[in-house]
Amino acid sequence: MxxxxxxxxxxxxxxxxxxxxxxxxxxxxxxxxxxxxxxxxxxxxxxxxxxxxxxxxxxxxxxxxxxxxxxxxxxxxxxxxxxxxxxxxxxxxxxxxxxxxxxxxxxxxxxxxxxxxxxxxxxxxxxxxxxxxxxxxxxxxxxxxxxxQTERLSEQEVVQRMLQQGGAKPSTTEYTLQQVIFVVPNDKRASQLDRRMSEANSFRQRFTSCQGSYDTARGLRDVTVRDLGRVAEPELPPRWKDDVKNTSRGRATKPQATERGVELIGVCDTRTVSDDQVAAMVFQEKDLAAMGKKEPxxxxxxxxxxxxxxxxx
Structure with missing residues (x-):
């Protein structure tokens, strides 16, 4: 957000x-x-x-x-x-x-x-x-x-920030994600996009797990499924961030039209994580919010x- x-x-x-x-x-x-x-x-x-x-x-x-x-x-x-x-x-x-x-x-x-x-x-x-x-x-x-990329916090800076918070190490949600792409060629975008969006919405309704999505996609034409692995909340792409956060585990986000066609993201699993790397990301996210007022x-x-x-x- x-x-x-x-x-x-x-x-x-x-x-x-x-x-x-x-x-x-x-x-x-x-x-x-x-x-x-x-x-x-x-x-x-x-x-x-x-x-x-x-x-x-x-x-x-x-x-x-x-x-x-x-x-x-x-x-x-x-x-x-x-x-x-x-x-x-x-x-x-x-x-x-x-x-x-x-x-x-x-x-x-x-x-x-x-x-x-x-x-x-x-x-x-x-x-x-x-x-x-x-x-x-x-x-x-x-x-x-x-x-x-340029404002990454050093390990020492992270420790100092945690000490300022009484030694508490911040936590965040880590998502295991899967990308499903309903491919639309550029030269057929005008004629196929609406149909592919309808197909993606139907796929989303049937989506119950990332493991089962491969079987569902196998019967569809020009559909690509990719495992994205684990992604911490601060690292979620802005385009998908809110949708992923609002999607339950074992469900998929609403489809979006992209340069590749129509895409949706499956939320395979979620867990709470807390380590030094997470702490650095959380602190940086807070700094970004404050930096928004400074026109970087x-x-x-x-x-x-x-x-x-x-x-x-």
């Missing part, structure tokens, strides 16, 4: 400022793609004049100052973030992006169609906004992963940009 709330905070803080920012959107013309030219290259990834004009319109809609220069800088940051998200193999499912888009429309007292129209009239697009949301969500997860993403982004090759034309 902590990791998810931290990632959500990073995503929400940079979305559109207020309902009023949408209300005053004016119609602007956009150039054809043929008139677009490359203005910046970030690690061989081009940023075009068309993208800059669209982002400038998005900034205006958000009532953010700076015009084309600010739009260019934001797109450079976004390119660096995208590349780091890809490097870490973080993938945000379409369903999560669509849900955030719909929630934003509702918060602004608009239907999704009305929000799409407002964005289009302002010179932006619903697809552009969804891409923006996806990057913000993925970046939040990348920041968390980076903090976990800025330092992380600055370091990535220092290493990047950014060429302005």
């Amino acid at each position: 902590i990791a998810r709330s931290f990632a959500v905070r990073l995503a929400v803080c940079s979305l559109l400022a207020s309902p009023l920012a949408l209300a005053g959107a004016a119609t602007v013309s956009t150039p054809g793609l043929a008139a677009s030219e490359i203005k910046v290259v970030v690690n061989k990834q081009p940023i075009t004049s068309y993208q800059i004009q669209q982002r400038a319109a998005f900034l205006k809609l958000r009532r953010a100052p700076g015009g084309s220069e600010a739009a260019t800088n934001e797109l450079i940051d976004e390119a660096v973030k995208r590349q780091e998200i890809a490097r870490r193999r973080i993938s945000i499912p379409d369903a999560a992006v669509d849900e955030a888009f719909g929630r934003f429309a509702k918060d602004n007292k608009l239907t999704e169609a009305q929000l799409t129209q407002v964005l289009s009239q302002a010179g932006f697009s619903a697809k552009g906004f969804k891409d923006y949301i996806r990057v913000q969500m993925g970046w939040g997860q990348a920041v968390l992963a980076n903090v976990r 993403d800025k330092d992380y982004l600055a370091k990535l940009k220092d290493k990047a090759t950014i060429v302005r034309r």
